[in-house]
Each structure stands twice: as structure tokens, then as C-alpha cells.
Amino acid sequence: MMLVRKLASGATAFALVVGSTTALASSHREAPFITKMPKVDGTDLYVFNSYESGREKYVTILANYYPVQDPAGGPNYYFLDPDALYEIHVDNDGDAKEDITFQFDFDLMLGEGGSGIKLPVGPDGQQKKVAVPFIAVAPITAGDQAGQNLFETYSLKVVRGARRSGNGQAVKSTSGDAMFAKPLDYIGQKTLPDYEAYAQKFMYEIDVPGCSPSGGEKGRLFVGQRKEGFAVNVGQIFDLLNLDPDGRGDVANILGPQYQGFNDLTPKNVTTLALEIPTSCLTKDESQPIIGVWTTSSVRQARVINPTPSFQKPSREGGPWAQISRVANPLVNEVVIGLPDKDKFNSSEPKDDAQFADYVTNPTLPEIVEILFGGAGVRAPNLFPRVDLVAAFLTGIEGVNANGSTAEMMRLNTAIPATSCTSQNPYGAALCFDPPTATANAMLNTSREGCDPAGFPNGRRPGDDVTDIEIRVAMGYLLNTTDAPSGQLPFVDGAGVNANAFDKTFPYLRTPLPGAPQMPKPGDLPDVTGDRR
Amino acid sequence: MHKHLILFIALFGCREPSSAPRPSSAAQPVESDVKSVDPSKELAPLVARLRYESSHRPSSAITAERVLDALEQAQLPVSSRRQYLGGTLQASYCTGGASRDGLAIAVCEYPDAEAAVAGKQLMDRRFAAIKQVAQRRAHHNTVLTIAGDTNATNTALVERAFEVFAAL
Numbered sequence: 001m002m003l004v005r006k007l008a009s010g011a012t013a014f015a016l017v018v019g020s021t022t023a024l025a026s027s028h029r030e031a032p033f034i035t036k037m038p039k040v041d042g043t044d045l046y047v048f049n050s051y052e053s054g055r056e057k058y059v060t061i062l063a064n065y066y067p068v069q070d071p072a073g074g075p076n077y078y079f080l081d082p083d084a085l086y087e088i089h090v091d092n093d094g095d096a097k098e099d100i101t102f103q104f105d106f107d108l109m110l111g112e113g114g115s116g117i118k119l120p121v122g123p124d125g126q127q128k129k130v131a132v133p134f135i136a137v138a139p140i141t142a143g144d145q146a147g148q149n150l151f152e153t154y155s156l157k158v159v160r161g162a163r164r165s166g167n168g169q170a171v172k173s174t175s176g177d178a179m180f181a182k183p184l185d186y187i188g189q190k191t192l193p194d195y196e197a198y199a200q201k202f203m204y205e206i207d208v209p210g211c212s213p214s215g216g217e218k219g220r221l222f223v224g225q226r227k228e229g230f231a232v233n234v235g236q237i238f239d240l241l242n243l244d245p246d247g248r249g250d251v252a253n254i255l256g257p258q259y260q261g262f263n264d265l266t267p268k269n270v271t272t273l274a275l276e277i278p279t280s281c282l283t284k285d286e287s288q289p290i291i292g293v294w295t296t297s298s299v300r301q302a303r304v305i306n307p308t309p310s311f312q313k314p315s316r317e318g319g320p321w322a323q324i325s326r327v328a329n330p331l332v333n334e335v336v337i338g339l340p341d342k343d344k345f346n347s348s349e350p351k352d353d354a355q356f357a358d359y360v361t362n363p364t365l366p367e368i369v370e371i372l373f374g375g376a377g378v379r380a381p382n383l384f385p386r387v388d389l390v391a392a393f394l395t396g397i398e399g400v401n402a403n404g405s406t407a408e409m410m411r412l413n414t415a416i417p418a419t420s421c422t423s424q425n426p427y428g429a430a431l432c433f434d435p436p437t438a439t440a441n442a443m444l445n446t447s448r449e450g451c452d453p454a455g456f457p458n459g460r461r462p463g464d465d466v467t468d469i470e471i472r473v474a475m476g477y478l479l480n481t482t483d484a485p486s487g488q489l490p491f492v493d494g495a496g497v498n499a500n501a502f503d504k505t506f507p508y509l510r511t512p513l514p515g516a517p518q519m520p521k522p523g524d525l526p527d528v529t530g531d532r533r
Numbered sequence: 534m535h536k537h538l539i540l541f542i543a544l545f546g547c548r549e550p551s552s553a554p555r556p557s558s559a560a561q562p563v564e565s566d567v568k569s570v571d572p573s574k575e576l577a578p579l580v581a582r583l584r585y586e587s588s589h590r591p592s593s594a595i596t597a598e599r600v601l602d603a604l605e606q607a608q609l610p611v612s613s614r615r616q617y618l619g620g621t622l623q624a625s626y627c628t629g630g631a632s633r634d635g636l637a638i639a640v641c642e643y644p645d646a647e648a649a650v651a652g653k654q655l656m657d658r659r660f661a662a663i664k665q666v667a668q669r670r671a672h673h674n675t676v677l678t679i680a681g682d683t684n685a686t687n688t689a690l691v692e693r694a695f696e697v698f699a700a701l
Contacts, residue, residue, distance in 0.1 A: 253659060255659070255660055255661070368579070370615075370617070371579065371583070371615070371616075371617055371618055372579075372617070372618050372621050373617070373618075373621055373660070374615070374617035374618075374627065374629055374637070374639055375617040375618070375619060375621065375622045375624060375627030375629065375639045375641045375656075375678065376621075376622055376639070376656045376659075376660040376667070376678060377637050377639055377656075377660070377667040377669075377678040377679070377680030378637070378660075378680075379631065379637040379680070382613070382631065382635075438635075438682045438684060481635075481681070481682050482635040482682070483635075485631070485635055485636070485637050485680060485681050485682075486637070486680070
């Protein structure tokens with residue numbers, strides 16, 4: 001029998017069960033509490049109409065977890081938490097409550113049937129079989145995984161209705177399997193000589209229960225390590241917006257070109273939960289094509305550390321699930337939500353977002369930008385409450401992706417056709433507005449040159465430069481120039497990105513960086529690699 | 534084996550380098566360190582940098598307050614006044630606000646006239662993107678920036694403001 005490091009979490013009653021959801025709630029690396037638990041730290045969510053050729057009837061959802069992975073992070077690398085639930089929620093009727101939840105539940109198992117690969121050590125006749133310390137002991141390929149000493153598997157459920165009380169059904173591969181496998185992280189080129197071919201083996205075609213598209217479309221599923229796709233000058237942004245502070249060339253110019261080579265995440269990997277689902281399986285019906293999506297992770301409220309741990313039982317978990325990470329639009333919890341409420345935000349649900357309204361209607365980021373650069377004439381918007389930010393973050397944009405609710409979700413109008421990889425504009429739908437005048441706000445104009453309505457903030461594709469877009473919108477890009485004197489300035493963070501940096505097929509995010517033989521250092525790789533598969 | 538492990542920990546486990554400074558009450562930051570920090574210490578908190586600049590202003594013939602007061606006397610009052618970080622513009626001190634018509638008005642003080650000219654050039658170069666809607670003049674040790682919509686009303690206001698500034 002295989003020994004699985006999955007604990008009987010819900011069934012066992014523990015002495016130490018925390019009754020209040022607030023006591024142990026919270027999450028994400030931008031929030032204090034989640035920094036303790038990187039495995040369940042949601043980093044980015046991408047939701048877009050699939051732009052892979054021939055996949056027009058699908059929506060792709062990529063939920064990234066476990067941030068800033070150094071490729072050489074051995075010997076354990078980055079397996080996910082077998083005691084957590086990773087979820088992707090979809091609201092398809094505009095009430096800010098989940099109607100569909102995709103629920104990932106991971107298991108972890110040692111090789112050789114659960115006991116771990118052992119080597120005989122010692123002279124003949126006195127040999128002892130000793131467990132090896134590594135997660136792989138021989139080269140591993142798509143066809144040969146005998147040397148693998150750690151296996152991650154997972155099940156996927158679709159829950160319709162409320163995530164904890166709704167009807168859950170197992171997702172199965174089209175070959176009937178309800179258990180899926182996750183590839184090893186890219187340890188290095190010696191262990192995994194053809195990582196992409198190996199990883200492709202973990203791509204599944206799936207049937208989504210309760211959904212029978214008229215065209216017989218099947219979904220796709222992949223969970224595994226990818227190269228980090230988010231481009232952000234995170235170091236300088238959190239270093240007091242250290243962008244061109246005094247004319248030095250070693251920091252980005254906040255009003256300089258889009259690509260300045262300051263993407264701190266270039267040498268990192270991340271773990272991606274990737275789904276491609278027939279659009280008709282996500283929308284309520286054709287009259288309501290807008291979906292709102294967010295991802296969360298949850299752990300049991302109680303964790304008791306085992307003082308005599310084993311691989312199978314390093315701790316015991318119990319009690320109800322407590323959500324500790326929440327991600328939809330990028331950078332919301334990083335730069336919008338105040339420090340005292342970051343953990344609360346990560347434990348919250350979109351339907352309750354009124355409690356965070358002040359952070360959107362009266363944001364602090366533009367004020368900081370003004371204090372830093374006001375001497376040169378930069379001004380924060382002077383309109384309060386910031387109704388433009390409410391539209392950008394909380395309601396969606398009328399005529400594009402507003403769905404009737406006021407809540408922070410990644411909204412996608414599935415009826416707006418995808419833009420091909422080669423035609424995407426990294427500034428996405430943000431360019432679909434005529435510039436404002438002194439008295440009139442920016443007006444939606446989807447026929448405007450450069451407009452790419454299939455991009456952020458109508459969903460988000462990997463190549464959308466969301467950091468630049470969000471800085472500009474925060475500074476009043478959509479407001480008239482009286483209310484936002486600096487709203488039309490081309491603010492940047494100096495870390496550019498576009499669709500060229502990604503594959504044009506599912507799961508779009510590229511092969512992770514190998515841990516060996518070399519680990520790229522910041523600056524070694526350009527923001528955009530240029531080659532496209 | 535456990536003995537070896539214990540010995541290893543005893544030798545190397547929690548050993549401090551001999552040169553490591555030992556914590557003492559004298560090493561704790563004093564109040565003045567927190568309130569006022571040399572801007573060359575780039576990791577200093579923003580508030581501390583602003584305080585430092587506020588308390589280390591150059592002895593100027595033309596102060597920022599004098600410029601803003603002169604504009605007010607010329608019927609160009611500047612509201613929502615706030616201090617800006619001067620270090621981003623190689624200035625000693627900056628402050629500003631907005632006119633009734635929404636123009637952004639900022640005054641930066643420099644150690645001397647030469648530094649003011651250099652500061653203006655830095656702003657023009659580094660903030661070229663707002664050059665179209667921002668005008669700057671250096672006068673003595675001070676730089677006045679006015680930014681906003683370039684409509685006819687504003688153009689007249691800007692011209693008058695710079696006349697007032699030049700007359701100081």
C-alpha cells in the first residue's frame with residue numbers, strides 16, 4: 001500500500017481546533033501572514049479567451065502559486081501543500097458569489113511504493129539499504145521515470161454552487177482517470193534532459209462534469225512548474241517607488257520607455273494550475289457572457305506540529321477550511337490594500353468587498369507618486385471618491401466587462417474574440433479609450449487604433465503589461481485632465497512584457513528555468529525573449 | 534554520530550563572527566535619527582527624508598513660501614499645499630499644490646543658482662514626457678514648475694505666474 005502524505009484532515013477531531021475564522025485567516029506574499037506559507041501563496045491569475053489557433057471556443061485560466069522560486073532550490077524544490085485546497089472560482093451571474101469552483105487537492109508520495117528509493121551501502125554481506133536524500137536518482141524522461149523518488153498527484157473537482165456546500169463532482173481525463181500527476185520541477189538538465197517533452201506527458205484532456213458542449217469540446221489540464229511570467233520591477237516599486245530618484249541610471253525612469261530591463265522576476269519560476277475550459281461550461285448562458293474569476297487557497301484551521309515527525313505525518317491538520325490567499329486582479333493586495341487589512345483581504349470573499357472600498361475610492365499610491373515626483377509637476381488626481389478606480393477594479397467597465405456586481409474579480413467578457421498572439425497589444429483594453437479633455441473623462445472607443453479589447457482589464461493575458469496599466473489608471477488615465485492633471489503621462493515601472501515572451505499554445509507560460517547547470521542572474525535575460533514557438 | 538552532530542553545532546551552529554557588533558542600548562536609534570535622515574541614505578523612510586529636507590533648507594533669497602505668497606497676491610492662490618521630496622530632483626526642498634484652475638504648481642529650492650539651473654535641466658530631461666504640459670523657470674536658487682492643460686486661460690495664468698516669479 002502506498003504511503004501517502006495526505007492526512008485525514010476533516011475526519012479527525014483535534015484537541016486544538018480554532019473556532020474563529022479570523023484567528024488563523026489570511027495570505028499572499030504581499031500580506032504578512034502568507035509569507036509563512038509560500039506553498040499556498042497565490043501570485044497571479046490569468047483569465048482570457050484562448051488565443052491558441054483552433055481554440056476559439058475556450059477560456060484559459062492560469063492560477064500561479066508559490067512565488068519567486070529559485071530554479072536551483074533543491075533538494076526538495078517546490079511541491080505544493082498536500083494539506084491545502086487550491087481553488088479557482090467562477091461567478092457567472094454577477095452576484096459576486098462562486099457558481100463554479102475548480103478544486104485541486106494534492107497528494108505527495110515517496111518512490112518505490114511509498115517507502116522511498118534505497119541504495120545498498122556497505123561491503124558484501126553487510127550491506128544496508130539506505131534511503132537516498134534526493135527526489136530523483138537517475139535521469140528522468142517522458143518514457144522513463146524509474147529514478148523518480150517523489151511523486152505529486154492530485155484530484156480535481158468541479159463544485160457547483162457554494163464552494164463548501166455545493167455539489168462536487170470529480171473531473172476525469174477523457175481516458176477515465178480521476179487522479180492526475182504533476183511533473184517534477186526542473187531540477188536540471190542532467191536529471192531532466194528534455195523537460196518540455198517530459199512535462200507534456202502531464203497535460204490532460206478532460207471532461208468537465210455537468211457540461212456537454214454541443215461541439216463535443218474537451219477541456220485541458222496541466223499543473224506544473226513554469227517560468228515566471230509576471231514582469232514587475234518589484235524591488236524598486238517596494239523600495240519607496242525608487243524609480244528615477246535622482247537621475248541615476250541604475251533604477252528605472254518612471255516616465256521612460258516600456259522596456260528598461262528591470263524585471264526582477266526574470267530569473268524565477270512559479271507553479272501553475274492551468275485549465276482550458278469550453279466557454280459554454282463557464283458562462284451561465286449566451287445572454288450573460290461575462291464571468292468573474294478569482295483563485296484562493298485554504299488550509300485547515302488547526303495545524304499541530306508532530307514532535308516526532310515522519311514523512312507521512314510531519315503535522316496533523318484539522319478543523320474547517322480557512323482561506324488564506326486570494327488573487328484576482330494583479331497588485332491589488334500589494335499596492336491598494338493597506339497593511340493592516342492585507343491578511344483580511346486574503347481571507348475575504350468578493351461579495352464582502354464593500355469593507356475595502358476606501359482603499360479604492362481614496363487610494364494611497366497616487367499620493368505617494370505625487371510626493372515623490374510632485375516637484376517636477378506630477379499631480380495625483382483630485383477627484384474623490386475615485387469612481388474610475390471603482391470601475392477598473394470593482395465593477396468592470398460598462399460596455400466591456402461590467403457584470404452588475406461591485407467586487408474585486410478578474411472579469412472577462414467571453415463574447416469578445418481573442419486577439420491572436422502576433423496582434424496583441426501589451427496595453428490591452430486600456431488603449432480602447434479616447435483621451436479625456438479638461439472636462440470630459442476618457443470615452444470608450446473600441447475602434448480606436450491600438451485598441452485590444454481582449455486584453456487587461458478585460459481578463460488578463462500573460463503578455464499584458466498590467467503594472468504599467470495599473471500605475472497609469474491609478475494616476476487618473478481615465479479621468480478628465482482637470483481632475484487628473486497627470487493622468488495622461490506614460491508612467492512605467494521599467495519592466496516591460498508582451499506576448500512574445502510566452503508560448504502561443506496552452507499553457508502559454510514557458511518551460512521553467514533549469515536549476516542546473518546554470519542559474520540566470522538578474523539582467524542575464526531580457527524582458528522579452530522575442531522567439532515564439 | 535549524535536556526538537559528532539552536537540560537537541558540530543557547538544563549534545559552528547550559533548557562533549557569531551568575532552567582529553559582529555554586540556547589541557547594546559547605545560546602538561538603539563535615537564529620536565533625531567528617526568525624525569530626520571540624510572537623504573543620501575536612500576533606504577530611509579519617506580517621512581524621515583521629508584523631515585530632513587524640511588529642516589535642512591538652503592538659506593535662500595527666494596524661498597518657496599515667498600514664491601507661493603507672491604502668486605497668491607497676484608490672484609493665483611495655490612491650494613492643497615504639500616511638501617514634495619526634493620531628492621528625486623536633486624533639490625534641497627520642494628513644495629507645491631494646485632491653482633484654482635487645476636494647474637500643478639511646484640517650487641523647488643536648490644543650494645545656489647547654478648544648482649537650480651542643473652535641477653531644471655534634470656527635470657526637463659527626466660520628465661520629458663510632461664514637457665509638453667509643464668513649464669519650468671529657474672530664478673536665483675529656485676525652480677518654479679507649472680503643469681496642466683495648455684488652454685488659453687491657463688496660458689495667460691502661466692505667463693502671469695512666471696512674470697511674478699521673475700520679479701522676485
